[in-house]
Amino acid sequence: EAQVTQNPRYLITVTGKKLTVTCSQNMNHEYMSWYRQDPGLGLRQIYYSMNVEVTDKGDVPEGYKVSRKEKRNFPLILESPSPNQTSLYFCASSPGQGSSPLHFGNGTRLTVT
C-alpha cells in the first residue's frame, strides 16, 4: 500500500531534550516536506526536500533541522525543543515539487513541557 509513515504518533517531552520524528514513503517520490499545524494558522511549511541531499527552508524553519540521505526517508530533528514547538506535525511527499498532489502522513502530535 502506497503510504507516508510517521513515527511516533504522539510524543511528550521536556524543554531541551533532543528528539527526532521519522518519516518514510514507499512511493519513490522525489519531493518531501514537513508542515506544522496550529489552530487558526493552517499548515505552515517547515522544510522541504526536492531530492536526496537537497533540502531548503520553508516558512517556519527556526528550531528545526532535516536531512535527506535516502530518497524514502526525511526525518525532522528538534535539537533543543521549546514549548512553542508544541504542535501537530505532518510529513508529506509528492512525485514533484509544486504542481503535484501531496500525500500526507498520519501526523505526530508533539507536546513540549
Add this chain to the structure above:
Amino acid sequence: GENVEQHPSTLSVQEGDSAVIKCTYSDSASNYFPWYKQELGKRPQLIIDIRSNVGEKKDQRIAVTLNKTAKHFSLHITETQPEDSAVYFCAAAGGYSTLTFGKGTMLLVSP
C-alpha cells in the same frame, strides 16, 4: 512568495444545502490549485484539484472553479451530508514553487 487567503473560517449549513469556500492567491504564476479535506484527528487528503488551463472541474457533489484574472478559486459542495463536516484547505503553487496553504475552513453540516 505566494499568499493564499481563505474565507470563511467557519461555515455552518443544514444537510442538503450547498457550501462554498473561497480562496484568493497573490502570485499570478501559480498554476495548480488543490483542495484538501481534513476530518477530525486525521491527515489532510486531496479531494479535488484544478490547473490553470481549466476554468471548472467537477467530481460528483464537489466542484472547483478558477478565475485566473481575479486570482481566486472556489470549492462548491452540493447536497451536503454530515460526513462532509471537516476542515477544508485550499492551496496554490506554480511551476517549481512549493504549495502554500490557506488557513482552513471548518465546515459543519447539521442533520
